[in-house]
């Protein structure tokens with residue numbers, strides 16, 4: 407972010423800037439929340455970063471406050487029920503995916519152990535306990 411500086415604006419000015427630069431959705435207040443599609447974070451109008459041009463007092467851009475995320479207003483969606491469900495589903499999916507991967511790895515090493523154990527054996531050992 408060299409060459410650009412964050413501006414300190416009053417709440418009113420911030421809201422004004424947001425309304426001007428975010429032509430996609432309505433801003434009623436700075437406490438309104440948006441879901442950033444790029445970083446997957448929930449942000450509020452107050453948190454949104456306003457980046458000022460090198461020469462000029464008017465902030466030129468508004469960007470996502472999340473580190474390393476430069477999402478623009480078009481990528482912020484209101485957290486409607488639909489969006490919240492999607493977030494929850496993505497979260498569950500991620501957790502499920504981790505679980506499946508872990509289980510897959512465990513199975514693989516288990517099978518490797520089994521195959522190496524049975525090599526050279528003519529009759530398989532009867533299994534003990536429930537399968």
Ligand SMILES: [Zn+2]
Pocket residue numbers: 442443444445446447470471472475476477
């Ligand atoms: Zn973001």
